[in-house]
Amino acid sequence: MEAESTMPLSIPFLLPMIQRVPIVLPSFLTNPPNKDLDLPKDLTDLLWYTLAWAVLRAVLSRLVFQPLAEHLVPPTGGASSKRAATKASVSGIPIEVVEPHSSSSSVSPSATTLESRVRRNSTYSEKKHEYGATSGEYPSSKPRHPVDDRTKFMLSAWKFITYGVSTAIGLWIMFTEDWMLDPPKYWEIFHPGGGGHMTQLDKLYYKVGFSAYLYHSLAIYWEPRQKDFLVMCAHHVFTLALIFLSYVVPFYRVGCAILFLHDMSDPFMELAKMALYAGKTKLADGLFASFAFVFIATRNYIFPFYVIRGIFVDCYSLEATATRAFGPIAVRDVCVFCLCALEVFHIYWASLILKMAKRAVMDKGVSDDTRNED
Secondary structure (H helix, E strand, O other): OHHHHOHHHOHHHHHHHHHOOOOOOOHHHHOOOOOOOOOOHHHHHHHHHHHHHHHHHHHHHHHHHHHHHHHHOOOOOOOOOHHHHHHHHHOOOOOOOOOOOOOOOOOOHHHHHHHHHHHHHHHHHHHHHHHOOOOOOOOOOOOOOOOOHHHHHHHHHHHHHHHHHHHHHHHHHHHHOOOOOOHHHHHHHHOOOOOOOOOHHHHHHHHHHHHHHHHHHHHOOOOOOEOOHHHHHHHHHHHHHHHHHHHHOOOHHHHHHHHHHHHOOHHHHHHHHHHHHOOOHHHHHHHHHHHHHHHHHHHHHHHHHHHHHHHHHHHOOOHHHOOEEEOOEEHHHHHHHHHHHHHHHHHHHHHHHHHHHHHHHHHOOOOOOOOEOO
């Protein structure tokens, strides 16, 4: 009797009400224009690949990244000797300012700069430990613990794997298919009688890329937080929207090109940080220079002047690409908005890269990622 009295509040009672709620999905979702998709498998694979990234990270962190970090990266934060402090100062602990050496000093410039880094780093670390503040100068209402270099090394190693795998697949497509370096061919499938199909390699690239960004979008909330946290969150949202829309609407060729341009600079950045945390400063300098060049060339030159411009020139001239998203708004309009938003983020990150480059020239070596708050 008691069970019957609670029945009106149960799920079966609410189901008829829920079923009467109108849920209208855009036609490009209910009937995707990309006829090369094997539904629902090609969509559910996106989630399975995301889970696979999570499992792979757990395995690699335990069996590879942690032992490698313990072997290559000196322990930081508890060193009492000058030698240990010197190692810590060059292995990637944030150094906000390096005092300029005096030209009249009898000590060599390199030794003076190194001692200045150690002294500044020691004061910086002590203040952080005392206040629990991210700036090292003022108390914070939310105490934070500094993230050691081994943890940063493991995080960079993981990101190197994800971006490295994506870049490798992009290179594979570039060398096996003839359209990657020819922007007008991105749209030939929309021409009357146009050929071309989404190959299994293209699908693999999309599944790997989408699932990697989806996993990063979730993992970013428990990873060490950086100063560009909100920008990164927005970047991932726009990126996921672009990948998904170009997947269900057959914009996959330009989508593959965009994914390739976005990921190819990141392995250099993660390798540079890994080298820095391991104390290999000269290697870190070379890798950072490579990263800066590739990032600015791909994201601030090729991306806006070839990809975005090519969409306005080639895509908008084809009526077949005007698949509607919501009312009069076409899917390509949403994609262009997301692409322009991404380029704004690229300009912001390029400014950070140039600041790091300026600091590297003045300090005769790169310091830690300027986005790290700890």
